[in-house]
Amino acid sequence: MAVLEIRRKLHGESLRSLGWQGFAASVMITVASWGVGWFPRNQLSPIARSGFFIEFRTEAGGVITCIVLMAVGMVWLTRTWILTRPKVQKATEITSGQLGKLITLWSAPLIFSFPILSRDVYSYLAQGRMLHADKSPYLEGVSALPGWFDGGSDGLWAQSPSPYGPFFLVLSRIIFFVSNGIPEIGVGLLRIVAALGVLGCYHFTTKLAKKMGQNPNWANWAIVGNPLFLLTTIGGVHNDALMIAGVFSALAYAYDRRAVASTMALAIAVSVKPIVLLALPFIGLILLNKNPSKRARWIVWLKVSLLSLIWLTIIGAVTNLWFGWVPAMFSAGDAAFPYAPVGLIGWSMSQLVGMLGGNGALVNSIIVQLFQLFALAIVARLALVKNISNPVRLTAWSLSAVVLLAPIIQPWYVLWLMAFFAISHRVSWSSEKLMIYVSTLILIAVFVDQLSIEQWHTAWLMKTFAGVLAVLLFAGLFSCDSITRRILDGPSGPLDSAERRGKKG
Template sequence: MTVPGARLARYGGLAGALLLAVAGYLGGALPGTATVRVWHSGDGPLTVALWLLGTAAMVAAWWSLRDGAPSTRWAYVTAGSWTLPLLLTAPLGSRDVYSYACQGWVYADGGDPYATGAAAAGCPWVEAVAPVWRDTPAPYGPFFVLLAALAVLLGGGLVGAVVLLRSLAVAGLLLVACCLPGLARAAGTPTRRVTWLVLACPLVGVHLVAGAHNDAVMLGLLLLGLLLLVRRPVAPVGSAGPGPVATVGVLLAAGVLLGLAVSVKATAVVVLPFVALVAVRGRLTVPALLRDGGTLAGGVLGGLVASSLLSGLGLGWLGGLDRSGDTEQWTSPPTAVGMVVDYAGELVGRQPGAVPVARVVGLVVLAGLLAMLWWRTWSAVRGRYGSVESGRTRLTLLGAGLALALTVALAPVFHPWYATWPLVLLAVTATRTAWFVVPGAVAAFLALPDGTNLARLAKAPGAVAMTVLVIAVAVWAQPRLRRQLRRHPPSSGRAPTTNRP
């Protein structure tokens, strides 16, 4: 992109961010509007128009530089300028920040947020919480509950708590921004492209910053743990270098960070098997994996246990995970398939009940695909790269990013900010960008500033369209998967002798 084109992208995206900030002041997720749709307010049409125009401007600017910003510094400055207006407006895209505040209040008041919903516990701000989440337990880990309670205690009220929760999200995003260049260099990817794809993504500014989603904290901890692993010094053969104590210390520290990431949102657990491959230095063998991966796992377990003991809540947070799927949205492919089956069943008089079954099937398929993906990553890393660290880093991080992408696609529910999970790793590792940039661009249009999900306005058509897409993807993928399995059968444990990258 030429300098004038880059300048147009910078200021076009900034104009879009300003429009979104104004839309937030007119019709954002403000405390007193939990049951009022944005278009029912006096400024509703103007708010929606500004929101759509601003989103289109930011998406267009982001897309135009998807192959890389002029420089890494340019990407930081531009993404930072887009973030400032969104940092100063009302919560955007959802009301989850009020759920965080109430869950923190319940814990600070001596209650158990994993056993009691915000309404039953008497949270004074429950009217700001989305109605669907007022009676559900917290689905987040104990480390985040502790952070939310601290924000409530220090904030002194709802506004103060929201400001501090947004500050936590910004801190998580700053961790991401600091880790991206190191991970990009370790994977052999241009830093100017990686920083742009992640930090300038409209989903990041709208949902992680303005929406204050705790996904930013999870991603920051995750990337910091990964950076510790890929930057871990390795002594040349026959030379004095970092001793076993230092090596074990780095593995444990990285594991604790990864454990805390899981203790914010359990989704981070799907990357751990791939991170274990990153932990191994030298030739990748089963004993080396058990040694280094086991040490890393000890750190992960330590982070989880420490946060559980410190909070005094134990493992009660695992029970809250079931309630995160209380809403039915066709943007989740398994849910869409179940909805279509229910629609068809209603035509012949059958009672609806296919959605829970489809969701279970989706999770079973997800487990199988994750296992297959890990095996393919293990085989490719052993056979193609041996002990070549840069190639191994890229392949293993790519596997982790694909694992997150599969989790997003096959989870019982999908929210726009979920697309940021795989984005941060795919931006670091993928050679082509359009295939994961397009879903992020589409997801940016799914929510209005007050948190209204536009997908709910087209439930039946959307479910049918998503089901057709699922069938098309399955038909397209089946012969390719069969060829891959014939070429590299799972029973083959012997690594090829070639070391070509």
């Protein structure tokens, strides 16, 4: 009986309880977003004229209440995610359908939230608006049209080319047209697209994990169930789930030796975010035998490159954007974040050269391009390694090189790396804990950074309060919550010890 009691405690709550706990946490986050989420401001917005939502944002008490609600909701959702971990330890302890229903409950309330953790969704609509006005987002920033700031776009993209592929830009244009410029409708439609991306990500994570001999429930728990993933893709209305689903489907089709379907899926993923084009050589490796000759590699690379070129040409012709994304992909330095290592180096050197009377912009451009070439060299080296037993793992390392050596690193880019490393092999428990802690740190950082505080409030004070509160709550979860602490001890810890003691007795 003692062993059963310990097992019950370690395995946490029932599936029903975990589902409704996550649902309640997401409800809290959704309500909180009405006060500190990103608010539509243009004249077509009915919410901007609603007194109900204004009350959440204008009064200090309302803002503080929403900050507390969101912080508690994030911690509760994270706790629910961690408590689900023992149930995915073995593929037989929970079905794929049960886990899917669980994650659906956790994310369903977020459909009704204002955008949180990011306001890029308004930039999506602004770029769709540009296309609708016959302007290319690859040649101009969103400031090319008047009223872009009232539309909610971040000033970061005011004069920077779009980093998105033609398929997603045309989709944004269609949604802008259908919404008639009303931001609530546009955000709602893009959120449906994001939710479909999460569904696709769940499906192809299951499929790819099975092909790699991995527990699909654990993979989906680690990738799709991660609160940072759900709050970014559905709460933040990001297109990252679409991209990941596209690449995972391409890799899965490659394992089925379906080169045409694989390259088509990758072309669609590239048409969402071009950076995943780097997966192409590794798709070629999957199609090969375990010990291919260099000649065989070059032949299969030529094959998949030609197929991908055909698909991308068709997409470019249909969207009439052709390959405008290629130069735009290499010009992200125009929107570099100083806290990205390469962005910091480029910015620092450009400032120094500018103070000395030189061309700082040129220096920054050269530094960014040198690091981009270095990243491509790493990708090439990984594609040529002798051991190709795990091409998906090689893809993960390649993506890491390109992301970490880029001039701009958004916090959710780490989700891509986690997804590819998690699907490529079953990581150690210490790596799992690192994933949990890194996700938590990023969640806190983005929560504080992306709070939408009205100008009549003291923003730094509100954000300081939010940061301190979130840190204290998460510290309490990891150090004081007994069930969470037992689970974080690891699957080979107290449970196995208790079972051994029970057998001896």
